[in-house]
Amino acid sequence: MRRFVVSMAGLWLVPLCVLASGGEPATALDYHVNTAGLSGTNLILGNLYNDHRVLYAAVTTVAMASFGIAIAFVVDAVLGRLGLKVTKVEHRE
């Protein structure tokens, strides 16, 4: 049941993202990153921001989600090794 609900929530996000990508931004933002002094990852990010805004949005969203999931798993594993395994708790008011 939980998997079904999570999948449905995921499916709900897709049309929301499509909705977000459609139409003009709420207010025009005339902003370009000056890439002259940039190098490495910063240069890649700057170019992505300037030239491929949709890709930049997708990369930001996916990167945040992936990073969040990765940290959650790593910390769970570390806490598990330390004997701090999190289990279901009784709700006390």
Added chain:
Amino acid sequence: MDALTVYLPIAQMSFSIPLLLGLGFCVGVLGGFFGVGGAWIVTPALNIFGFNMSFAIGTDLAHIFGKSIIATKKHSKMGNVDFRLGLISIVGSVIGVELGAQMVMKLEQVGNVGLVVRWVYMALLYGLGIYMTYDYMRATRQTKAVGTSKTAPVAPKAGISHKLHSLRIPPMVSLPASGIDQVSFFVILAIFTLTGFLSGFMGVGGGFILLPCLIYLIGCPTAVAVGTSLLCVLLMAGYGCFSYSLKGRTEIVAAFVMLLGAAIGAQIGVLATRYVRGYGIRLLFAIMILLAGTSVTLKQAQGILNVPWLGNAAGFVVLAAAGGMSLLVTVKLIQGAVAEKKRTELV
């Protein structure tokens, strides 16, 4: 000193790494403990420290998205997330947010949107804060009266949630994770539409409205309300992150650094809910939103009295409140863990 600063390529400025980590940590603790996004803390803070306001909002939403994933996963392991309720919340929230936004447009035509929004915001923060404090005191008095002062306060038998549960408008849904046998789907939808409306109207994430509504209107146990509220925040922040990035208003490097701090903070916040009983969480939440109300009042006073330093004072009140509360939650976690260890050793 250079080792402690990071260059933000999109915002095109250097920023202190400890500051970003610290902000992320505080908001992570509060998010994990109260089930809120924490935009009302981070956005003014980033703005005070030099971020353009639109970048502050977008960057904040991006890091909230990542942080909420971490905290929701942990709460889910502890059985604190009602996924069914979370799913219904999205439908209601989207309708509500749109209605709230429409109301703002109407008020904008009249020309006093800013003033109305700020007054409603203050009324809501003070109203919820005072009611939750009163509720805590009443429950504590009740418990003392029955001579069980060493145990947790007893929840009222008949509250607003019980009355709402008795409304038999089909279809009825069961929420076992929240311990609710039967409640009308439309009642839940109406509640989430209301919270969504307030979010859309005031331009806030809505975690601080959701938590009391889940507790007092839907009747969730406090810990489940925290976990479920986080799930709702996660979904809305995911959308917000994409939308703001598309409009070029997120600073990905800053969001990453903040997320690192938030990842640690969220773990502390979530684990602390194991050791603090539901009414304790409610009281701390009430204190937090009363302080947030004070900050908004100072901001409002700045506009009315035309005293610039009141605006900075408003930001610092929020930061001090967030820092202090994070520290308190961390102490509660340590105390709880030590007590648990002692109990285990005794056994």
